[in-house]
Amino acid sequence: MTDLFVGFFLIFGAALMLLAAIGIIRLPDLPTRMHATTKSGALGTSLIMIGVAVYFADITVVTRVIAIIAFIILTAPVAAHVIGRAGYFVGVPLWEGTVKDDLQKNYDPETHSLSSGLEKPAPSKKSAKPNKRQK
Numbered sequence: 001m002t003d004l005f006v007g008f009f010l011i012f013g014a015a016l017m018l019l020a021a022i023g024i025i026r027l028p029d030l031p032t033r034m035h036a037t038t039k040s041g042a043l044g045t046s047l048i049m050i051g052v053a054v055y056f057a058d059i060t061v062v063t064r065v066i067a068i069i070a071f072i073i074l075t076a077p078v079a080a081h082v083i084g085r086a087g088y089f090v091g092v093p094l095w096e097g098t099v100k101d102d103l104q105k106n107y108d109p110e111t112h113s114l115s116s117g118l119e120k121p122a123p124s125k126k127s128a129k130p131n132k133r134q135k
Contacts, residue, residue, distance in 0.1 A: 002054055009051030016044030028095040030087040038080040042072050089114075 023036025046069045053065040088094075088103060089112065106115045 002057070006051045006055045009047045009054065013044045013047030013049075013051065016040045016047065020044060029098070030092050031084050032095065034080040034084045038076050042076040045069075045072055 017040070020037045020040040023040065024033050027033045027036055049065045049068050053062045056062075089107070091109070094101065103114070106117050107113075108115075
């Protein structure tokens with residue numbers, strides 16, 4: 001019975017990894033490619049590692065599998081976000097069918113500065129009243 005579970009986890013994990021590889025080839029631009037590889041790659045790797053843990057059924061292997069899965073789940077989305085954002089900042093073109101570009105209004109490509117849109121304007125110095133010590 002465990003062989004069925006191991007086979008299921010390994011085959012389904014490998015299928016998701018294949019889906020990630022196809023996503024790299026078929027998808028049109030960097031953000032969608034990063035999305036496909038992060039989601040299916042992390043889940044595929046996790047399923048393969050679960051298959052390994054079920055096959056060996058040893059506490060040291062299971063502990064290592066849990067640590068590996070936690071590391072992948074925590075680091076893969078962050079790495080994909082950083083790579084995608086860096087690609088945007090260096091000017092990698094988006095797909096023509098991109099509907100929404102959230103960074104366009106906050107990013108200045110000439111100065112390479114990114115604003116959050118929540119910055120408050122600096123107070124003007126003309127309207128500042130001198131305090132008693134300045135007189």
